Amino acid sequence: MLRLHTPYGEACSIEGPSWPAGEAWRPGPSESLLRQLQLVYGIGPHTEERLRREGFSDLVALSRHPRFGAEARKVLQALEQGDLAALRQAGARDYELLSYFDSADLAVIDIETAGFRGWPVFLIGLGWQEDGSWRVRQYFARGFEEEKALLYLALDFLQRFSGLVSYNGRAFDEPFVAERLTYHRLERPHFLIHVDLYHEIRRLFREELPDFRLSTVAGHLLSCRRTADIPGERVPELYLRYMAEGEEESIMPVLRHNEADMVDLCRLFDLLTTGAGRSVA
Incomplete structure (x- = not known):
């Protein structure tokens, strides 16, 4: 002592x-975050399930969606820039943001x-x-x-x-x-x-x-x-x-x-x- x-x-x-x-x-965006469609404004569990059935398996694919594409691109930009505040606001947990550290x-x-x-x-x-x-x-x-x-x-x-x-x-x-x-x-x-x-x-x-x-x-x-x-x-x-x-x-x-x-x-x-x-x- x-x-x-x-x-x-x-x-x-x-x-x-x-x-x-x-x-x-x-450090960098994690695969789990890229797969989370609910980070996009307006998407809940049921909509996410429907989008996955339609072939939108991740945010990159969703960025081409006619309705949700613009919001998906905003989330992708936050992921690329490591904007923790924006990602938290979108619903990401701190555990999911570990990959930026x-x-x-x-x-x-x-x-x-x-x-x-x-x-x-x-x-x-x-x-x-x-x-x-x-x-x-x-x-x-x-x-x-x-x-x-x-x-x-x-x-x-x-x-x-x-x-x-x-x-x-x-x-x-x-x-x-x-x-x-x-x-x-x-x-x-x-x-x-x-x-x-x-x-x-x-x-x-x-x-x-x-x-x-x-x-x-x-x-x-x-x-x-x-x-x-x-x-x-x-x-x-x-x-x-x-x-x-x-x-x-x-x-x-x-x-x-x-x-x-x-x-x-x-x-x-x-x-x-x-x-x-x-x-x-």
């Missing part, structure tokens, strides 16, 4: 594991908090790809007074990335951190993309999984079952005990829990983006 100094005091950094990353991809542009994030909204963040796990490998790092606050320094360190590190990857982070991690940044009067970062794997897992494996806890998903899809993990609901209790007792051993289960979440998240990202991020949509 390395103590780091910031303009707002100290916080700690913990280097985690490193392992080979999955296959990289070349290099894997090294993305940071995986998972946080641990001392309670519900209004309580401090005390641990931020970050994962990223570097030289063909995944790396994991944790920023840790030993007490509430170190939260601002913790946030500063994480934000400083995240400046190099264009996008985030999380698991239920749109509903939890992102708004929680935003609230704490506002509390500490720190500037909120802007990311071009936030891929929440929770929603993609639900969409793709709804009928196959008993629940959508990250540990359950990893056990089924990655054959990775945790043996000595703590339930997430115990995290605040263990952190408060650590602050009261000051014994590093009492916080180790929480650090290991977050590290396991980070490793599972990175591996799930690799699983879902196998084949240059184009095989799953």
Whole structure:
């Protein structure tokens, strides 16, 4: 556990594991987006089905349609230019826009908090790809007074990335951190993309999984079952005990829990983006 100094005091950094990353991809329009006729204004599921029966299998073919051709050409132009705002407005999900980013542009994030909204963040796990490998790092606050320094360190590190990857982070991690940044009067970062794997897992494996806890998903899809993990609901209790007792051993289960979440998240990202991020949509 390395103590780091910031303009707002100290916080700690913990280097985690490193392992080979999955296959990289070349940024550009994905095949799945080119096949999505519903990105064209005025086309819903039934119209799309009819158009496919008529031989309009992708947007290139649709661009020659007498009624929808002009709108299809607008979408094709947005795809060619990488106009993320226009593509989102047309209905593309952030996961489908991954192909416009290099894997090294993305940071995986998972946080641990001392309670519900209004309580401090005390641990931020970050994962990223570097030289063909995944790396994991944790920023840790030993007490509430170190939260601002913790946030500063994480934000400083995240400046190099264009996008985030999380698991239920749109509903939890992102708004929680935003609230704490506002509390500490720190500037909120802007990311071009936030891929929440929770929603993609639900969409793709709804009928196959008993629940959508990250540990359950990893056990089924990655054959990775945790043996000595703590339930997430115990995290605040263990952190408060650590602050009261000051014994590093009492916080180790929480650090290991977050590290396991980070490793599972990175591996799930690799699983879902196998084949240059184009095989799953």
